[in-house]
Amino acid sequence: MGRQSSIDRLPEEVQAEIGRLRQKGHTIDDILVHLRGMEGVEALERVSRSALGRHIKEMDEIGERLRFTRQVSEMLNRHIDGAPGSAATQLNVELMQGQLTEMVMKLERGVTLDADSFGKMCKGIADLTRASKTNQDFIAAAEKRAAERARAEALTEAADKAEACASQAGLSAERAAQIRRDVLGLRAVAHG
Numbered sequence: 001m002g003r004q005s006s007i008d009r010l011p012e013e014v015q016a017e018i019g020r021l022r023q024k025g026h027t028i029d030d031i032l033v034h035l036r037g038m039e040g041v042e043a044l045e046r047v048s049r050s051a052l053g054r055h056i057k058e059m060d061e062i063g064e065r066l067r068f069t070r071q072v073s074e075m076l077n078r079h080i081d082g083a084p085g086s087a088a089t090q091l092n093v094e095l096m097q098g099q100l101t102e103m104v105m106k107l108e109r110g111v112t113l114d115a116d117s118f119g120k121m122c123k124g125i126a127d128l129t130r131a132s133k134t135n136q137d138f139i140a141a142a143e144k145r146a147a148e149r150a151r152a153e154a155l156t157e158a159a160d161k162a163e164a165c166a167s168q169a170g171l172s173a174e175r176a177a178q179i180r181r182d183v184l185g186l187r188a189v190a191h192g
Contacts, residue, residue, distance in 0.1 A: 006047055007055035014044070018052070019059065028053050062101065069097045096128045159183040 007015065014035070021031045032052055035044045103113065103121055113121070159180040166176035 005055060006051045010044070010047070014038070018055070022056055022059065028056060031056075058105075062105065065101045065105075066094075066098055069101060070094065096124055099124070155184055 007018070010018075017038075018031055018035070021034060026034070028049060032047065032049055035047060035052075038044055100121065103117075107113065162183045163176045163180035166179045167173065171179075
């Protein structure tokens with residue numbers, strides 16, 4: 001594996017600050033001036049403009065790939081099943097896509113993946129696929145239960161109204177109850 005850049009060796013909070021400034025539209029020179037003005041991190045003095053430029057370029061490429069991956073995922077979701085997954089599953093999908101993007105970028109830079117890393121990546125994809133399917137099944141079952149409950153409530157309400165209207169119209173209690181059973185789809189039990 002290649003040597004880490006001077007930016008990659010900086011503390012995480014400094015790297016996060018670089019990302020925050022870049023996201024706000026600051027130029028490489030603006031970021032470099034800001035970094036050199038930060039106190040308490042000696043490694044900042046050794047950060048060159050070219051190293052910062054390479055780092056920002058790489059981050060921009062990763063961001064673009066992640067945006068593209070997200071757009072493709074959203075498009076596939078809309079066109080394949082149209083059923084949105086849970087927020088947790090969606091987050092996991094995006095995280096896995098980010099990891100895959102990172103691995104692809106490493107491969108493009110000539111970094112080889114060992115068998116263990118490749119196996120973990122394949123297992124992660126399989127686990128993600130199963131989790132997504134389980135989540136879709138859970139959502140479908142919940143929607144089915146909700147629809148059945150709504151249907152039962154609507155039928156009960158309609159049966160109650162039909163029975164009340166029959167009673168108000170002067171039908172006998174027995175006939176009104178039979179109308180209620182008919183609306184509910186129940187059959188009268190014959191007494192023998």
